[in-house]
Amino acid sequence: MENLNPYQITQKLFDKAANHLNLPSWVREVLKTPQRNVSIDFPVKMDDGSVKIFTGYRVQHNNNRGPYKGGLRFSPEVNLDEVRALASWMTWKTALVDIPFGGAKGGVLCDPSKMSQGELERMTRRFTFQLRDVIGYHVDIPAPDVNTNEQVMAWIVDTFSMAAGEGVFGVVTGKPLHLGGSHGRTEATGRGVMITTMEALKDLGWDNNKTVIVQGYGNVGSHAARLLNEKGLTIVGVSDRSTAVYNPKGIDLKKLDEYIAKKGFIKGFTGGKHISPKEKLLEMEADILVPAAMENQITTKNANKIKAKLIVEGANGPTTPEADDILTEKGVMVIPDILANAGGVIVSYFEWVQNIQREQWPYEVVVAKLEKKLIPAYKAVIALAKKEKVRLRTAAYIIAIGRVAESTISREIFP
16 A cells, blocks of 8 residues: 655655665664654734644754755644655755755644734744754754745744844845845745756757646746746646646746736636646646645556656655656656755755855856756766666665765764
């Protein structure tokens, strides 16, 4: 039976890649195990005067190569195993693209769509205050994730700074520009998806006259869609929580964005056929599929029905291991999440460096530096996959785990 527990999936992926590295058993155990699991139950005063208890998590997986780094999400689906999985993915992601960070992740179990701005602010500030001893710009640096944004990061900066008695702008990344944010950070993950897609087109010998389905038209998916469209690819399908839309002739993204700006969702947009249930969008005709929503979207139930020959994982963990096996047998090229969506953490690193240096780099510099980091990582994965005759996901994990293992062995165990 297919296992959809995200943490167990990460353990399985780790073991598969680690088997190629001949690591000492103690190193394997250290790398598989999160260094700290923080769980906090904290009260928040709601608008009606009542007090509600929220549960929040921060999992710090590994910091052997540098400070913990990872997003913070607000979602009714948040649970400890999900956060532990995402934290470990961050460790491998930062190692794969060779930036001096470790991996962490956080989340609060809540439904932001049912909360006012004031309630979200009070919840964020209380959670930040209770995390103040385990985060910091040389310790653990959160960033936006699902249902969090620049405003949430600004609240964290202010709360942490008030507790510290000084302005600590580097405690998070993904901040507004006027608070030390970086140019190019908002679209960085989507840009990374575009960059890896364009590199894959070259390897496949394809031209840019290809069609793309983007599942999850949020921050990552919408920017990826626009940037791919600018490169000449045709976006034929998109989805969000409300619905999915498909148009084989291409969706007018400008009209779609204008509609979403007014309505807040895709439902009701007339630029294509609405697909119900929206998960069926993954099975529609297209050359390229970008799953940019949540975990476990491509499973044994739909992997055989997917028609795309190139999948670029904008989301974390969108494909189960069992589905990955099916796609491999079908000859589908899958660019794994820890490579395809690493653009966000790369530019987060750039933002952190700019904060330390009290600088703000021009947009063009950030974009150029992102390509300079991501393209060599992509080529290294392709080269190792060919050399070892393994799929791209396994090759990516071999590189990432090898780098963290090297640091772990050099540092040894204290005391």
